[in-house]
Amino acid sequence: MRIPTELTKTAEGLHVWLPEGAGLWGLANCALITSEDEALLVDTPYTTALTAALAEAAGDVMAPGTAITRVVNTHPNGDHTFGNAYFTGAEIISTDMNLERLCSEPTPQQTQSLVRDSACDEPLGWYARKHFGDYDYTGLDVVPPTTTFSGEHTLRVGSTEVRLIEAGPAHTAGDLLVHLPEQGVVLAGDVLFIDDHPVHWQGPLSGVIAACERLLALRPEVVVPGHGPVVGPAEVRAYVGYLRELEGLIHEGYARGVDAYAVASEILAGGFHPQLGLAERIVILTAVEYRHLGGGGVTVPNTIGLLAGAARWAFEQAQPTRASGTAGRPS
Ligand SMILES: [Zn+2]
Secondary structure: OEOOOOOEEEEOOEEEEOOEOOOOOOOOOEEEEEEOOEEEEEOOOOOHHHHHHHHHHHHOOOOOOOOEEEEEOOOOOHHHHHHHHHOOOOEEEEEHHHHHHHOOOOOHHHHHHHHHHOOOOOHHHHHHHHHHOOOOOOOOOOOOOOEEEOOEEEEEEOOEEEEEEEOOOOOOOOOEEEEEOOOOEEEEEEEEEOOEOOOOOOOOHHHHHHHHHHHHHOOOOEEEEEEOOOEOHHHHHHHHHHHHHHHHHHHHHHHOOOOHHHHHHHHHHOOOOOOOEOOOHHHHHHHHHHHHHOOOOOOOOOHHHHHHHHHHHHHHHHOOOOOOOOOOOOO
8 A cells, every 4th residue: 555645736726635545445535625724625534644644745735824624524434534533623524414324334443343353264354354454443533524414515615616415325325526616626435436346335326327427417527536546527437337337237137036146256257347456346236236126225234244245255266266286186
């Protein structure tokens, strides 16, 4: 993992913190909106150490005397909210639904316990150590939003207009997009992943597609995903194509009566977008889609249970195949 020491200027008054997180969980993008002597941060990193690194980099681009006094959380996952506590006294803005669902997210302590106390020879324990074992959650407290809204909420940072647009249920139940109309930029949060297969805990995929179409209707020139490099609208359209293709494959498997894990395994065995990282997330996307197809509706996702499914597939892939070794070797 490479932690950036600088923010990248992406538009006038917008700097983005872009950790190189391809193939990794937990390294999300954050964005700093500055104008005059005001600064607003969109999403906060996963740990105190990451947040301190971001805050130091932010200090280099803010006018002297400027402090981050406002934070927006695009959704309640820890890799976008655990750093909230670092900004003591800040106003934290999100949707009503994000606040409601924050209490059903795995806490820093639960995640730490999963890494430390689970059996390392079982799929979930093995996977948790591999993907979350490098993070230190010690002393992290979850700090909830202090200002919430439903629908749309417009604010100003200095002279910059910032529009917050609720676009869930999609990745989570209450995702929001951040639109900077004067700059032609949308910050997508985890509605959009680039370079890795996405994970969408809430779904259904049609909800994620609708959120992406809502984003495209804002006609941005620049789109910042929750994870991965900054892109333009063409990449968002390609991502919508990916989602539609996946939706079709899952629905076809469901109609055949095949169980979710088997369908996900089939999709992966067929080489579905093999250039993308974290293929095992297809197991999560399929399980969530099946819940909707089965009439499960908008229930609170079982994050750890879904992660266990992905871990099972990754664990199976990592085992030596029966064909290898000395068995069957001609004598
Ligand atoms: Zn994320």
